[in-house]
Amino acid sequence: xxxxxxxxxxxxxxxxxxxxxxxxxxxxxxxxxxxxxxxxxxxxxxxxxxxxxxxxxxxxxxxxxxxxxxxxxxxxxxxxxxxxxxxxxxxxxxxxxxxxxxxxxxxxxxxxxxxxxxxxxxxxxxxxxxxxxxxxxxxxxxxxxxxxxxxxxxxxxxxxxxxxxxxxxxxxxxxxxxxxxxxxxxxxxxxxxxxxxxxxxxxxxxxxxxxxxxxxxxxxxxxxxxxxxxxxxxxxxxxxxxxxxxxxxxxxxxxxxxxxxxxxxxxxxxxxxxxxxxxxxxxxxxxxxxxxxxxxxxxxxxxxxxxxxxxxxxxxxxxxxxxxxxxxxxxxxxxxxxxxxxxxxxxxxxxxxxxxxxxxxxxxxxxxxxxxxxxxxxxxxxxxxxxxxxxxxxxxxxxxxxxxxxxxxxxxxxxxxxxxxxxxxxxxxxxxxxxxxxxxxxxxxxxxxxxxxxxxxxxxxxxx
Amino acid sequence: xxxxxxxxxxxxxxxxxxxxxxxxxxxxxxxxxxxxxxxxxxxxxxxxxxxxxxxxxxxxxxxxxxxxxxxxxxxxxxxxxxxxxxxxxxxxxxxxxxxxxxxxxxxxxxxxxxxxxxxxxxxxxxxxxxxxxxxxxxxxxx
Numbered sequence: 001x002x003x004x005x006x007x008x009x010x011x012x013x014x015x016x017x018x019x020x021x022x023x024x025x026x027x028x029x030x031x032x033x034x035x036x037x038x039x040x041x042x043x044x045x046x047x048x049x050x051x052x053x054x055x056x057x058x059x060x061x062x063x064x065x066x067x068x069x070x071x072x073x074x075x076x077x078x079x080x081x082x083x084x085x086x087x088x089x090x091x092x093x094x095x096x097x098x099x100x101x102x103x104x105x106x107x108x109x110x111x112x113x114x115x116x117x118x119x120x121x122x123x124x125x126x127x128x129x130x131x132x133x134x135x136x137x138x139x140x141x142x143x144x145x146x147x148x149x150x151x152x153x154x155x156x157x158x159x160x161x162x163x164x165x166x167x168x169x170x171x172x173x174x175x176x177x178x179x180x181x182x183x184x185x186x187x188x189x190x191x192x193x194x195x196x197x198x199x200x201x202x203x204x205x206x207x208x209x210x211x212x213x214x215x216x217x218x219x220x221x222x223x224x225x226x227x228x229x230x231x232x233x234x235x236x237x238x239x240x241x242x243x244x245x246x247x248x249x250x251x252x253x254x255x256x257x258x259x260x261x262x263x264x265x266x267x268x269x270x271x272x273x274x275x276x277x278x279x280x281x282x283x284x285x286x287x288x289x290x291x292x293x294x295x296x297x298x299x300x301x302x303x304x305x306x307x308x309x310x311x312x313x314x315x316x317x318x319x320x321x322x323x324x325x326x327x328x329x330x331x332x333x334x335x336x337x338x339x340x341x342x343x344x345x346x347x348x349x350x351x352x353x354x355x356x357x358x359x360x361x362x363x364x365x366x367x368x369x370x371x372x373x374x375x376x377x378x379x380x381x382x383x384x385x386x387x388x389x390x391x392x393x394x395x396x397x398x399x400x401x402x403x404x405x406x407x408x409x410x411x412x413x414x415x416x417x418x419x420x421x422x423x424x425x426x427x428x429x430x431x432x433x434x435x436x437x438x439x440x441x442x443x444x445x446x447x448x449x450x451x452x453x454x455x456x457x458x459x460x461x462x463x464x
Numbered sequence: 465x466x467x468x469x470x471x472x473x474x475x476x477x478x479x480x481x482x483x484x485x486x487x488x489x490x491x492x493x494x495x496x497x498x499x500x501x502x503x504x505x506x507x508x509x510x511x512x513x514x515x516x517x518x519x520x521x522x523x524x525x526x527x528x529x530x531x532x533x534x535x536x537x538x539x540x541x542x543x544x545x546x547x548x549x550x551x552x553x554x555x556x557x558x559x560x561x562x563x564x565x566x567x568x569x570x571x572x573x574x575x576x577x578x579x580x581x582x583x584x585x586x587x588x589x590x591x592x593x594x595x596x597x598x599x600x601x602x603x604x605x606x
């Protein structure tokens with residue numbers, strides 16, 4: 001008899017685990033309260049990247065003269081830009097539905113709630129209820145933007161990242177609270193569209209979890225583009241809500257006014273209305289479900305993956321966790337390894353990192369050498385006219401193994417995977433340095449970094 | 465102030481001239497402010513990043529304490545005196561190019577509380593000796 005598996009939530013964690021379980025012979029029911037693909041596909045990774053690509057074209061056209069191309073007036077059609085985003089999202093939803101069909105997954109629309117450790121009740125649109133039983137259940141209900149009480153989210157001027165994806169007009173001005181990945185990406189979308197942006201971050205640097213050098217250079221680049229970045233600053237309260245403006249008071253006494261405020265201060269787990277108590281599933285104080293390294297909760301047969309368990313809240317982490325959960329359910333022993341997780345920020349220039357950075361090496365008392373190369377010295381970057389940023393490799397001084405790497409620059413999010421593979425496979429900087437990299441490419445800079453770890457980069461003048 | 469082949473030399477400063485250091489030092493109320501000299505910054509090209517130490521770090525005469533980077537070069541920063549860092553120029557985070565634009569002024573890099581000032585100063589060039597040395601450097605760079 002087939003093993004029955006229920007997956008609650010069809011984001012990049014849930015749908016991947018559903019497909020893997022089905023591939024391994026399970027009879028799978030996948031329940032989604034909203035749209036197939038979850039936050040990632042509908043209001044996260046995909047729509048933001050779709051919009052970013054529209055504004056990237058705009059930015060390129062604005063620079064066209066630098067490349068010897070004369071263009072006339074350029075107009076932004078925000079309605080069409082948003083419509084394109086919805087087409088991309090809808091297309092990917094359709095592809096997901098086809099994947100579910102081809103894997104014989106039963107896809108149900110409705111709100112899922114555990115009523116005991118082996119039963120999920122689905123409340124469908126219109127209120128009809130259906131109870132489904134299973135041998136194993138995977139909770140992949142994700143997260144929502146965190147809201148803090150000082151803001152009244154019913155005001156039209158106060159936005160979460162989701163609201164910002166459905167704007168009908170480009171705001172003249174915007175305060176972005178939180179200069180993490182989400183805040184920085186939205187600044188990257190609206191700044192080229194002409195929105196005057198002020199970013200407020202309470203930590204001393206932008207992108208608080210990233211390498212300091214990256215954060216410093218990004219701040220410099222943002223400032224140059226006219227984005228005001230206030231680090232080490234808090235919003236104390238809202239002085240005024242008006243129909244078309246909001247005035248916030250900062251902890252330095254200054255008042256700032258803008259047409260909109262985007263609150264991007266992190267995300268909170270969707271764990272409160274899914275019947276965890278009825279099934280006796282434990283969470284931590286902040287509501288994240290506790291799991292072990294096989295992704296199983298304290299209740300046998302109930303697994304949890306993705307944002308709802310906290311930790312590294314990234315789509316590809318959720319997918320990896322989903323595969324681990326599905327494999328364990330289907331009898332394969334599988335454990336989650338968080339050692340090599342690339343993280344990407346789609347600003348312009350892009351930012352990507354994997355493994356440890358120099359500061360983390362210092363904290364852990366690991367003796368390292370940093371091999372670094374600035375894109376200003378890369379011939380391909382010069383040809384592209386995109387010379388901002390750098391690559392650095394963090395190399396173990398004793399073993400010469402690559403322990404991590406950080407990239408800021410064009411195509412950083414694609415380039416990072418050579419370093420990810422190196423960290424995962426225990427490759428040395430000597431080995432990367434002796435691997436021929438094609439010319440002229442941005443990837444050559446990775447080889448230069450590896451060589452530079454031994455003080456012998458070819459395209460770098462060593463002085464002093 | 466003297467200009468030699470286009471390179472500025474301030475005669476009241478002290479210069480660390482070992483290797484290609486090109487580091488200046490200025491004694492201010494018993495402390496030592498230091499940065500890269502005009503010749504040094506010119507050789508670098510546009511500075512894109514300054515890797516500074518932290519306040520409280522110990523430095524030693526003629527030993528590296530950080531680096532400055534341009535697109536084409538990385539330069540070690542040597543300390544002109546031994547002592548402890550009491551201040552770093554945080555403006556360089558946002559505007560590293562100050563090292564190019566105003567090497568002896570706003571482009572300063574560290575302020576050091578010296579531990580052996582008199583002895584260290586004897587190893588640095590000053591006044592006419594500094595001018596003569598810069599003339600040689602400028603000649604070599606031609």
